Amino acid sequence: MKLTLAFAATAAALATTNHGQSEQVSLVDEYKHNVQTGIETFWDTLPYPATLFSTIEKRITETIRRTTNNAVDLDDSGSGSDSDSDDDDDHHHHPPHRRPPGRGHRHHGDRTKTIYEQIKESKYTTKFAKLVEEHDEIKSLLDDTETNHTIFVPTDRAFDRIPHHPKDPPSKEFILALLKYHALPGLYRVPRILHSDTLPTELSLETLGGHAQRLRVNLGLFFTLRINLYSKVVAGNIEAKNGVLHAVDGILVPPPSQAKLISLLPGSFSTFSLALEKTGLGEELEKEERKSGGTLFAPTNRAFRRLGPAANAFLFSDRGRKYLKALLKYHVVLGETLYSDAFYKGKKGDDETKNGGGTGYWHVDLPSLLDDKAIAVDVKRWKGFVSITLNGFTRVVFKDGLASDGSVQVVDKVLIPPHKHRDGPPAKEEENWENISEEEVVARLQPYVEDKEEKNEEIRDL
Numbered sequence: 001m002k003l004t005l006a007f008a009a010t011a012a013a014l015a016t017t018n019h020g021q022s023e024q025v026s027l028v029d030e031y032k033h034n035v036q037t038g039i040e041t042f043w044d045t046l047p048y049p050a051t052l053f054s055t056i057e058k059r060i061t062e063t064i065r066r067t068t069n070n071a072v073d074l075d076d077s078g079s080g081s082d083s084d085s086d087d088d089d090d091h092h093h094h095p096p097h098r099r100p101p102g103r104g105h106r107h108h109g110d111r112t113k114t115i116y117e118q119i120k121e122s123k124y125t126t127k128f129a130k131l132v133e134e135h136d137e138i139k140s141l142l143d144d145t146e147t148n149h150t151i152f153v154p155t156d157r158a159f160d161r162i163p164h165h166p167k168d169p170p171s172k173e174f175i176l177a178l179l180k181y182h183a184l185p186g187l188y189r190v191p192r193i194l195h196s197d198t199l200p201t202e203l204s205l206e207t208l209g210g211h212a213q214r215l216r217v218n219l220g221l222f223f224t225l226r227i228n229l230y231s232k233v234v235a236g237n238i239e240a241k242n243g244v245l246h247a248v249d250g251i252l253v254p255p256p257s258q259a260k261l262i263s264l265l266p267g268s269f270s271t272f273s274l275a276l277e278k279t280g281l282g283e284e285l286e287k288e289e290r291k292s293g294g295t296l297f298a299p300t301n302r303a304f305r306r307l308g309p310a311a312n313a314f315l316f317s318d319r320g321r322k323y324l325k326a327l328l329k330y331h332v333v334l335g336e337t338l339y340s341d342a343f344y345k346g347k348k349g350d351d352e353t354k355n356g357g358g359t360g361y362w363h364v365d366l367p368s369l370l371d372d373k374a375i376a377v378d379v380k381r382w383k384g385f386v387s388i389t390l391n392g393f394t395r396v397v398f399k400d401g402l403a404s405d406g407s408v409q410v411v412d413k414v415l416i417p418p419h420k421h422r423d424g425p426p427a428k429e430e431e432n433w434e435n436i437s438e439e440e441v442v443a444r445l446q447p448y449v450e451d452k453e454e455k456n457e458e459i460r461d462l
């Protein structure tokens with residue numbers, strides 16, 4: 001059974017309950033709200049994420065291992081040395097239409113036909129074509145010749161990878177969001193795609209301040225181009241009159257929230273997840289109505305272990321909880337979303353959307369939730385390699401995790417908050433906060449915790 005069946009059923013059900021013109025406005029508002037809940041519900045109810053996340057987790061672990069073991073301090077992107085075994089799929093050795101981009105030789109497309117026409121006519125994409133057919137907005141987008149578009153088209157086999165879930169068919173809003181997430185404004189062919197770490201899509205989200213949700217790109221074994229870690233480009237650069245198509249072997253699902261993402265990757269983040277739960281910070285962040293994205297610096301389990309048994313025992317005790325919370329707050333940035341090749345600040349329109357792409361270097365200071373103490377970020381890129389360094393010495397070991405409410409940048413060391421009454425990032429000699437004692441934790445975090453207590457007392461005194 002296929003998800004398409006559920007899609008079709010939902011679309012049909014909604015068509016019969018469709019309202020008149022007068023309700024258009026409220027439907028728009030509702031749409032915005034429902035996209036969000038639709039995405040979250042999807043991740044909560046469908047069984048697909050379980051297998052998806054074991055794939056994602058594997059890739060993250062591999063990338064981190066490579067990043068931390070290699071003398072070369074670089075991430076996967078563009079390195080061309082992705083050492084994964086590709087055992088998430090069984091068709092690695094198979095037919096020509098599954099060849100990596102650039103190697104396929106019969107996929108040049110037809111420049112007299114639009115993207116829409118080609119999807120409709122291909123025998124490999126009948127399921128995606130059916131979905132497009134049901135959504136006029138997408139249909140006209142892909143048929144529009146005023147501007148160029150890029151689209152990632154899941155093959156019929158991609159749909160087979162999603163189990164059918166009869167009880168909870170995805171909402172109409174979710175399906176529209178899903179379709180938009182496969183379409184990009186502008187032309188992105190290989191090799192241009194390879195010079196990107198992330199790509200903007202047609203899906204804009206309230207929770208990202210109205211900015212485009214992005215796709216993550218990396219190069220795998222044998223120059224396989226991978227989108228969002230789990231979806232492989234099986235035929236690239238198929239030309240059309242109004243842009244270019246790339247066939248992918250996995251449906252690109254709009255990602256869940258930061259907190260949800262973390263909770264779905266226990267092999268890497270169970271300690272961080274527990275910490276978010278114990279301090280109540282996770283719940284606060286979920287409740288916080290996110291209107292303009294954010295960046296979460298997520299320490300791995302190893303990052304916590306590095307602090308040593310004494311520090312962990314203390315931080316995870318009742319006495320240590322407020323210190324743990326202060327420590328975690330230094331890992332959370334609201335309102336500014338950092339990707340290695342893009343930056344969203346505030347809402348779309350009144351913002352500054354810096355493009356960190358290309359070669360060279362850029363710097364940004366991101367205010368954390370810990371008294372606005374900043375995290376200094378340096379992004380360096382040269383010849384397709386990228387590195388992100390925090391406060392001058394902590395490297396991001398897995399970059400550009402995607403979430404509906406921001407980005408997740410993974411660190412293998414817990415970030416040390418600066419001395420309370422000193423400006424700027426912590427000193428370099430503090431790089432190794434390893435096997436520290438309870439006293440050291442308290443000494444560093446006490447000033448942040450004290451202030452809060454004083455404030456609470458003032459409130460009580462009133």
Ligand SMILES: *[C@@H]1O[C@H](CO)[C@@H](O)[C@H](O)[C@H]1NC(C)=O
Pocket residue numbers: 145146147148187242243
């Ligand atoms: C689309 O891209 C092609 C190049 O592939 C270019 O010649 C054409 O002018 C573009 N069309 C629009 C509408 O920008």
Ligand SMILES: *[C@@H]1O[C@H](CO)[C@@H](O)[C@H](O)[C@H]1NC(C)=O
Pocket residue numbers: 308432434435
């Ligand atoms: C921290 O403790 C571990 C385990 O006892 C040890 O292997 C490691 O070398 C220690 N690190 C430092 C910096 O003392």
